[in-house]
Amino acid sequence: MENSFSEHSRTSSYENLLTENNDNLSKTAKNMFQKTRDYLSYELSSNVLDYELLDKMNLTVAKNIELMKKTSEDIVVTNEDLNQKFRDLEPLMKELEEIETTVNKLENAAYRLDAYTQKLEEKINEYVANKQQST
Secondary structure: OHHHHHHHHHHHHHHHHHHHHHHHHHHHHHHHHHHHHHHHHHHHHHHHHHHHHHHHHHHHHHHHHHHHHHHHHHHHHHHHHHHHHHHHHHHHHHHHHHHHHHHHHHHHHHHHHHHHHHHHHHHHHHHHHHHHHHO
């Protein structure tokens, strides 16, 4: 009987050790799972924040692209208006070129007439001077 008592006391100490280890193991496991949960929660929340930031950036870029599209459409309309005005003015510009050509011809004729007039005046002055010397 004594033998069974000492076995019983050994088993009892072993059970106490197992219970202590189980409590310690349970606390350690609980702590590990808590830290793993915190880490995964942080990782997921940081990814969510990254996706929210990307979404905001995409919206901003989309607005800017829409603004650039509107601006480019306005530029196209303005360019078409300017081209139409240029086409409307083209006949008048041709007339102005013809008038400029005519004015240049008249200017050349006026220079030649002025040169001829100066030569004629010199000859008249010479003739008058000769006539006065003869008389």
